[in-house]
Amino acid sequence: MTSLRPPPWVIDVAFVVLAALDAWLASYPTETEDVVMAVIACAALFFRRRWPLAVFVLTLPAAALTDLVVAPAVALYTVAKLSADRRVPVVCAIVTAVSAAITFPFMEQVSRADAVVSGAYVVAWAAAPVLFGQLVRARDELAQRLVEIEQARDHERRLHAQAVLARERAQIGREMHDVVSHQVSLIAVRAGALMVAAPDTDTKEAARTIRGLSVTTLEELRHLVTLLRASGGRSTELTPQPTLADLRALVDSSGIAVELDGSLPADITGAAQRAIYRTVQEALTNVRKHAPGATADIRLWSTAQTLGVSITNTPSTRSALPLPGSGHGLVGLAERAELLQGQLLSGRTADGGFRVELRVPRS
Incomplete structure (x- = not known):
């Protein structure tokens, strides 16, 4: 209006x-x-x-x-x-x-x-x-705070929709892999057996066709399962399986004044890339919800044995209003770090801000 x-x-x-x-x-x-x-x-x-x-x-x-x-x-x-x-x-x-x-x-x-x-x-x-x-x-x-609350809720709605979509795609992928692929494999095996034991040429040719179509269908199914597990589709802003290449887009869309510094080796595993991305995503979401008006500093770093990311935000310039949330964001990040044999550190800074740091082994 x-x-x-x-x-x-x-x-x-x-x-x-x-x-x-x-x-x-x-x-x-x-x-x-x-x-x-x-x-x-x-x-x-x-x-x-x-x-x-x-x-x-x-x-x-x-x-x-x-x-x-x-x-x-x-x-x-x-x-x-x-x-x-x-x-x-x-x-x-x-x-x-x-x-x-x-x-x-x-x-x-x-x-x-x-x-x-x-x-x-x-x-x-x-x-x-x-x-x-x-x-x-x-x-x-x-x-202004009502606008910020609406933006934060809209951001959380998008994240929730992306998480639901990722779970649904993963479930569909598992069903296709465990059920459909298994049935098509049985069809291919039976068609191969029929090719050997068929009494006439027409039957052998029909069995060969069925086997060929079954093998092609299995390849297509494997390709579809890979796509379902790897991406949330073009309709989502943030894919369920992000990489470090998506980190800049995440920072630009956060609505916060963020300084991104440092770099990471190009040969780190996909699991480590996703852990770093999710850590930055959760930290920026918390800054937006609990520290309105604050700025954030993101530093990527690596040594001979470890690599990681640290996110530090300044104190809020305005009082924060209570926003809905599960309260399990940092817990989930800590569990993700433990799966990678890493460590998640978080806590208040001396000036009243907040710091989150993820450390994972390079191997």
């Missing part, structure tokens, strides 16, 4: 025009410095997205010494919306309220009731933009 929100520059121009209109309507015979402060405060709003704190500082004199309302409020709203630290907009609101209230003792003929009302107005005027800015920021973060 197309967003109906206007472009950012249109919103900025509207805020500047509104602030200028506020300054013009609130104007009365003032000093030249008051006019200069109003112009600076209104013009500074053009740069509020790039330098929100600087714009706030430029609007502060106008908030303290003039009757401008819109420009300081917009500056406070921008700081609250763009600042990741919630203490910053709170401090800015307090500074604004104190600066505006400083002039109260110098106002002539102001009763105590009027001072209380004016003070309450100043506090509300400084707090409202901050609260609204934080609300908009929370809404944007929630919308």
Whole structure:
């Protein structure tokens, strides 16, 4: 669905025009410095997205010494919306309220009731933009996390569909190998026996034809079984039997900022290649689910006796929402490593990230 929100520059121009209109309507015979402060405060709003704190500082004199309302409020709203630290907009609101209230003792003929009302107005005027800015920021973060959750679920659905397809193909391959191939082999054997014992030429020729067709069918069946066990088909994005050649495509489709470094020998076994691929796949899936906003570093390495891969991710920049999962991903990787007489290591890093490392023998 197309967003109906206007472009950012249109919103900025509207805020500047509104602030200028506020300054013009609130104007009365003032000093030249008051006019200069109003112009600076209104013009500074053009740069509020790039330098929100600087714009706030430029609007502060106008908030303290003039009757401008819109420009300081917009500056406070921008700081609250763009600042990741919630203490910053709170401090800015307090500074604004104190600066505006400083002039109260110098106002002539102001009763105590009027001072209380004016003070309450100043506090509300400084707090409202901050609260609204934080609300908009929370809404944007929630919308972004909903998108991330949907992407993660879609990614898991694809992986689950690929796993189911791989199991089904493997089962079909076993059935074809154990049942169909066995029956066709018996047909070929019986046809060969009939060729030897046939009493006439026509029968021998028919038996020879049956035997030839049976042998051809067996070759086709072996080819189909090999295909079923080796690939999930062209319709899947990630094949059930991947190799190191598919590692770059996996990294590019992960949706994470990943640095891939190192290389492995070209003569390593297919089982080791699949173990390395599945380890990287599971680690990137966990980063996406449990460390939103984190980056990952993948290093391939090998020595004279061992080879492996390590995946290290930085701490998350946002709080992670609970996502569905089996919780057996690392357990399955450890079992796969044990089958290869290798080892899987995992744990937290010193900076709060996470590291997964697979080590397998080169032989």
